[in-house]
Amino acid sequence: xxxxxxxxxxxxxxxxxxxxxxxxxxxxxxxxxxxxxxxxxxxxxxxxxxxxxxxxxxxxxxxxxxxxxxxxxxxxxxxxxxxxxxxxxxxxxxxxxxxxxxxxxxxxxxxxxxxxxxxxxxxxxxxxxxxxxxxxxxxxxxxxxxxxxxxxxxxxxxxxxxxxxxxxxxxxxxxxxxxxxxxxxxxxxxxxxxxxxxxxxxxxxxxxxxxxxxxxxxxxxxxxxxxxxxxxxxxxxxxxxxxxxxxxxxxxxxxxxxxxxxxxxxxxxxxxxxxxxxxxxxxxxxxxxxxxxxxxxxxxxxxxxxxxxxxxxxxxxxxxxxxxxxxxxxxxxxxxxxxxxxxxxxxxxxxxxxxxxxxxxxxxxxxxxxxxxxxxxxxxxxxxxxxxxxxxxxxxxxxxxxxxxxxxxxxxxxxxxxxxxxxxxxxxxxxxxxxxxxxxxxxxxxxxxxxxxxxxxxx
Numbered sequence: 001x002x003x004x005x006x007x008x009x010x011x012x013x014x015x016x017x018x019x020x021x022x023x024x025x026x027x028x029x030x031x032x033x034x035x036x037x038x039x040x041x042x043x044x045x046x047x048x049x050x051x052x053x054x055x056x057x058x059x060x061x062x063x064x065x066x067x068x069x070x071x072x073x074x075x076x077x078x079x080x081x082x083x084x085x086x087x088x089x090x091x092x093x094x095x096x097x098x099x100x101x102x103x104x105x106x107x108x109x110x111x112x113x114x115x116x117x118x119x120x121x122x123x124x125x126x127x128x129x130x131x132x133x134x135x136x137x138x139x140x141x142x143x144x145x146x147x148x149x150x151x152x153x154x155x156x157x158x159x160x161x162x163x164x165x166x167x168x169x170x171x172x173x174x175x176x177x178x179x180x181x182x183x184x185x186x187x188x189x190x191x192x193x194x195x196x197x198x199x200x201x202x203x204x205x206x207x208x209x210x211x212x213x214x215x216x217x218x219x220x221x222x223x224x225x226x227x228x229x230x231x232x233x234x235x236x237x238x239x240x241x242x243x244x245x246x247x248x249x250x251x252x253x254x255x256x257x258x259x260x261x262x263x264x265x266x267x268x269x270x271x272x273x274x275x276x277x278x279x280x281x282x283x284x285x286x287x288x289x290x291x292x293x294x295x296x297x298x299x300x301x302x303x304x305x306x307x308x309x310x311x312x313x314x315x316x317x318x319x320x321x322x323x324x325x326x327x328x329x330x331x332x333x334x335x336x337x338x339x340x341x342x343x344x345x346x347x348x349x350x351x352x353x354x355x356x357x358x359x360x361x362x363x364x365x366x367x368x369x370x371x372x373x374x375x376x377x378x379x380x381x382x383x384x385x386x387x388x389x390x391x392x393x394x395x396x397x398x399x400x401x402x403x404x405x406x407x408x409x410x411x412x413x414x415x416x417x418x419x420x421x422x423x424x425x426x427x428x429x430x431x432x433x434x435x436x437x438x439x440x441x442x443x444x445x446x447x448x449x450x451x452x453x454x455x456x457x458x459x
Contacts, residue, residue, distance in 0.1 A: 008377055024091045025358060030457035033358055034111055035451050040369075041118040043383065044443055046085060046154065047075035052117075057388035057413040061154035062161065065141045069163040076125030080442040081381035083154045084147050087129065087139030090389030091178040092248035093124040093443040095216070096318070097411045098185035100451025103322050107458025116189060120158050123186040123201060126179055130204050133165075140164035151401035153386040158398070168262060173210055174249070180205040180213030181251075184220040209303045212251045215258045224438035230259065231270050235255075242280045244293055245304065246315040248444045253281045257319050257326075264326045282323055283336035285316055286349055290337030299362040299427040302353055303361075307378040307437040310367060310422035313353050318448035320350040347455075354452055355418060362427040369441070370416035377410035378433045383413040385433060405433060419445045 025033075042055045046062045066073030079089040080458040097119040105112050129138040146159040166172030183205035202220050205213065211234060218226035231429070243252035283291040285302065295303045302311035324343035327333060332417035333340040352360075357365040359374075366372035369379060379385070386396055386404045391412070394403075411433075419442035423429040429438055 025355060026459055030453050033368060034415035034453045034457050036368060036370055037446050037453060038111055038118055038447050043415045044077040045121060046078055059155045059389045061157060064163055066163055072128055073138055076153060077122055077443050079131060081440045082147050083157050083382060084142035084144050086153055088175045088178055089181040089248045089444050090122055091126060093447045094126060094182035095185045096447035097450060098189050101189045103325060104451045104454040107454045115449060119186055119189060126182055127204060130179060136165050136167045137176055138163060138165045139172060151382055151405040152398055153383045155389045156395050175365060177210035177213040182217040184216035186436060187220050212255045213253050242277055244281060246313055246319060251459035254319060257323055264332055265329050278323060279334040282334045282346060285320060286341060288313045289341060290339055297427045299426055300352055301356050302369050308421040310419055312443055314449040316363045317350040317353045317452045320346040321452055323379045350452060354456060363429055367420050367422050368455050369418040376420050377440060378430050378431050379411060379418060379420055380433050380436040381415055384411040387412050419449060
């Protein structure tokens with residue numbers, strides 16, 4: 001059962017006195033987790049793999065994606081344990097990788113290059129999807145029903161690679177806005193190292209006019225027209241409402257945090273409203289604070305829902321740390337009713353969540369594959385669970401793969417760095433391939449974790 005997580009907390013410049021488990025992670029261990037969280041993305045690659053590929057059990061796959069529509073849609077990421085390329089979660093993954101680098105890249109040190117490569121793998125694909133046909137955005141490759149019926153490694157995949165698109169005649173505003181946000185955020189990352197590429201990303205992004213996309217385009221371009229658009233249209237796009245969730249299909253809370261930076265750091269008075277709403281979101285995550293709404297497991301894990309809960313843990317932790325950074329820039333604080341919450345409190349709360357994922361939890365296990373001594377070994381992932389093409393060169397068909405799905409043996413291919421869906425509301429975890437709610441990894445779980453763990457690796 002999920003309950004309100006209590007601890008001895010004194011507000012008015014709040015400090016935490018919560019007891020913790022005996023685990024403690026060093027900056028070196030956080031750096032190891034950072035390395036692995038980025039390496040994971042190489043296991044999710046679709047298309048022609050480069051010579052620099054480090055997860056050697058993977059090979060080329062889906063080399064003809066887009067051909068049915070006479071366009072090149074080769075590349076990008078499989079978002080989770082299946083072989084479909086979904087545009088919305090892939091774009092969200094791209095945005096969060098970029099935002100992680102923007103805010104915490106200075107802490108990534110030798111991993112910064114790998115993080116930028118992971119980002120570019122998806123931004124390259126999104127550029128193709130957005131420019132292959134004028135006025136059209138390609139948003140999906142693969143047919144989910146037939147794909148989910150099969151248990152095939154991507155290298156053998158023979159299910160239909162149908163192409164789906166949105167346009168003015170068949171609109172899809174959410175995926176268009178997320179793609180714009182992703183391209184604009186990525187353009188910031190590459191401004192110095194590859195200005196020509198950065199400019200292409202930004203020019204492609206400017207086709208969108210929704211709040212999340214507009215917020216990122218404004219940050220990337222400093223174009224005042226986007227600020228005017230935000231001011232004029234924000235109230236009809238949710239800026240007057242408090243939001244308490246952040247995920248690949250709900251960006252409202254993150255939009256407010258992103259825009260609040262304009263007020264906190266850049267002193268843009270017109271954006272003060274977003275500071276107030278961001279405070280309310282942040283306060284909802286702090287146990288014991290006025291306005292606290294977060295539910296926590298007995299072991300202290302933020303718990304939003306049963307399916308792939310760790311996606312909400314990594315996104316909220318990222319926002320806690322990002323907001324703490326913004327507040328720190330001018331000695332500010334979050335207002336929780338009549339109480340003030342310092343940036344240090346936000347960092348402590350985020351650290352508890354990241355540490356839980358890495359092993360400071362009642363199960364005494366890491367929820368990142370390959371990190372620590374105990375971690376999930378039977379994850380819900382086709383490529384990881386079926387013998388690799390290097391070990392088993394002969395094709396393994398759609399139905400033949402189910403013997404590996406049903407096997408009680410550990411996955412033969414270690415998807416290093418993958419963060420799974422996580423434990424239930426009582427901190428229990430079944431290392432069971434068929435329990436996809438708990439055992440399936442996803443790019444949108446890892447992407448915000450990259451930034452969060454980078455922060456701790458540098459502190």
